[in-house]
Amino acid sequence: MFLKYCLKDSVPVTGLCPQAGSYGVQDSLRRGFSSVKNELLPSHPLELSEKNFQLNQDKMNFNTLRNIQGLHAPLKLQMEYRAARQIQRLPFLPSSNLALDTLRGSDDSIGFEDILNDPVQSEMMGDPHIMTEYKLGVL
Amino acid sequence: MALSNVLEPAVSGFNFENSTRNIVLENGSEEGKIKAPKPMKTGTTIAGVVYKDGVVLGADTRATSEEVVADKMCAKIHYIAPNIYCCGAGTAADTEKTTDMLSSNLTIFSMNSGRNPRVVMAVNILQDMLFRYRGMIGAHLILGGVDCTGSHLYTVGPYGSMDKVPYLAMGSGKLPALGILEDRFKGNMDLEEAKALVSDAIHAGIMSDLGSGNNIDLCVITKEGVDYIRPHRESLYNYKRQAKYKYKPGTTPVLTKTVNQLELVHETVQMMETAGSS
Numbered sequence: 001m002f003l004k005y006c007l008k009d010s011v012p013v014t015g016l017c018p019q020a021g022s023y024g025v026q027d028s029l030r031r032g033f034s035s036v037k038n039e040l041l042p043s044h045p046l047e048l049s050e051k052n053f054q055l056n057q058d059k060m061n062f063n064t065l066r067n068i069q070g071l072h073a074p075l076k077l078q079m080e081y082r083a084a085r086q087i088q089r090l091p092f093l094p095s096s097n098l099a100l101d102t103l104r105g106s107d108d109s110i111g112f113e114d115i116l117n118d119p120v121q122s123e124m125m126g127d128p129h130i131m132t133e134y135k136l137g138v139l
Numbered sequence: 140m141a142l143s144n145v146l147e148p149a150v151s152g153f154n155f156e157n158s159t160r161n162i163v164l165e166n167g168s169e170e171g172k173i174k175a176p177k178p179m180k181t182g183t184t185i186a187g188v189v190y191k192d193g194v195v196l197g198a199d200t201r202a203t204s205e206e207v208v209a210d211k212m213c214a215k216i217h218y219i220a221p222n223i224y225c226c227g228a229g230t231a232a233d234t235e236k237t238t239d240m241l242s243s244n245l246t247i248f249s250m251n252s253g254r255n256p257r258v259v260m261a262v263n264i265l266q267d268m269l270f271r272y273r274g275m276i277g278a279h280l281i282l283g284g285v286d287c288t289g290s291h292l293y294t295v296g297p298y299g300s301m302d303k304v305p306y307l308a309m310g311s312g313k314l315p316a317l318g319i320l321e322d323r324f325k326g327n328m329d330l331e332e333a334k335a336l337v338s339d340a341i342h343a344g345i346m347s348d349l350g351s352g353n354n355i356d357l358c359v360i361t362k363e364g365v366d367y368i369r370p371h372r373e374s375l376y377n378y379k380r381q382a383k384y385k386y387k388p389g390t391t392p393v394l395t396k397t398v399n400q401l402e403l404v405h406e407t408v409q410m411m412e413t414a415g416s417s
Contacts, residue, residue: 044158046275053271094148108251110243111268113152115236126145134146 077103091135092128094119178230179204180277182350183215184312185226186320186340187281189305190333193290193361194283197337198226199312199345200370201352208352211378214369216358220245220256223284224358224365228310229297230277237278241265258284258291262301270299279309285362312344312351319343330359338372345374 049056062074084099101107133139164173182203187196202210217225217238223245227234241264245256261282269276274297283292294302294309306324308316319340328336338355345351354370 043162044155046153046272047155047158049273050153050155092148108247110240110247111152112240115240117149117151117154119149119151122149124145124149125141126148127141127143130143131146131148139146 090128090132092126092131177205178232178277179209180230180350182348183228183310184308184316184341184344184348184351185215185228185281185310186308186313186316186337186344187226187283187292187306188320188324188328188333188337189283189290189292190328190330192330193285193359194292195330195333195337196224196226196281196283196358196360197341197371198356199341199351200354200356201350202231203350211353212370214356216356216367216369218242219261219282220249220284221365222255222286222360223258223261223282224360224367225261225283226281226309228279228281233276233278234280237265237268237276238280240268255286257286257288258282258293262293262295265295266299266301269295269297274298281307281309283358283360285360290360308340308344310344310351312341312348315343315347316340334359334371342372 062078065073065077080103081100084097084103087099088095088097098107130139161175165175179202182201183199185196185198187194196216198215200210200212200215201208202213213231215226215228215234217227217235219225219238219242225238225241227238241261244264245261248256248260261284265280265282269278277297278295279297280295281292282295284290292304292307294304294307305326306320308320317340320336323336323339334357337357341351341355345353345355353374355372357368357371359366359368
């Protein structure tokens with residue numbers, strides 16, 4: 001039912017493939033088999049919009065800022081975001097992202113990301129060696 | 140147990156992993172079509188009215204799950220801030236969680252800025268939140284409150300639409316309730332008149348709609364404070380149990396009894412390094 005509704009007025013997105021590996025193609029070894037349907041369309045109407053929500057908000061805000069204050073404003077902010085994003089723990093440990101949250105202003109608001117599916121309470125744990133190797137790109 | 144197929148940490152927030160599986164289950168083979176369980180809806184009548192000194196909100200107390208009454212005394216008037224209350228219709232869990240989150244956000248704001256939140260702030264936060272999820276969160280809300288700019292009554296729909304009016308009704312029983320409100324509403328009513336009007340509107344909803352019923356709750360919000368009257372009017376059909384179903388001790392006869400004494404064999408004390416010790 002959702003697929004029919006999605007099919008009518010949506011443009012297939014190339015970046016949706018959930019099984020994509022490092023080269024953007026299907027990664028059978030690590031993620032198993034997939035179907036063409038999975039790669040073409042999202043199974044839930046909100047899946048795509050939620051995946052890219054933060055990115056789209058940032059893009060929109062930076063565009064507005066650029067139009068109002070000139071190019072330097074978003075450039076400076078993006079440089080600060082990039083620096084704050086690098087303050088992380090090792091890949092298999094949960095990082096608090098405190099600096100990034102303070103910059104964004106999301107440290108004093110509560111959304112569904114804070115209540116649902118808390119990574120601290122997730123039931124699955126990744127193998128530390130494999131996760132670090134994947135993060136460094138040597139896997 | 141560390142799994143070797145987990146390459147990235149889980150993303151927090153909504154998880155859509157099971158939606159493909161759900162679609163396959165629902166549209167599956169022709170004989171084996173499995174229906175998804177329906178969420179508990181509040182199937183409600185809620186109403187609100189602005190009067191001379193503030194706002195009166197009213198709600199019935201029945202929650203239904205398809206054709207069964209799931210909760211006879213459910214609280215549909217939720218606390219948002221000391222001066223703002225919200226009635227919720229639609230999916231029960233959605234209204235609860237959304238109003239909870241709204242209340243938390245407004246509390247953080249009051250602590251940060253030292254001011255009481257305004258009703259427009261609550262409405263704006265709700266609109267952003269509900270529009271982001273494109274109506275998937277089924278929450279039809281009536282927000283009422285008194286702040287430094289006066290008394291306000293707003294309605295927010297599940298897709299993020301908003302309306303500011305002096306009298307409102309929402310829920311499955313809103314048409315009969317609106318009929319009463321349209322007939323008898325006037326500006327600048329006093330307290331008893333406003334309470335009677337809201338109570339009669341909810342009563343009309345209860346009588347004409349299957350999804351609303353049981354008692355009527357009222358909430359009066361003024362500059363001085365809040366009066367949460369629960370219940371304001373109780374239903375005539377109160378289901379009292381006919382007999383007591385508790386058994387006296389000794390009803391079940393004891394056939395045999397064996398007692399095993401546990402012997403203390405060996406006791407050791409082991410010192411542990413804990414983080415709390417100096």
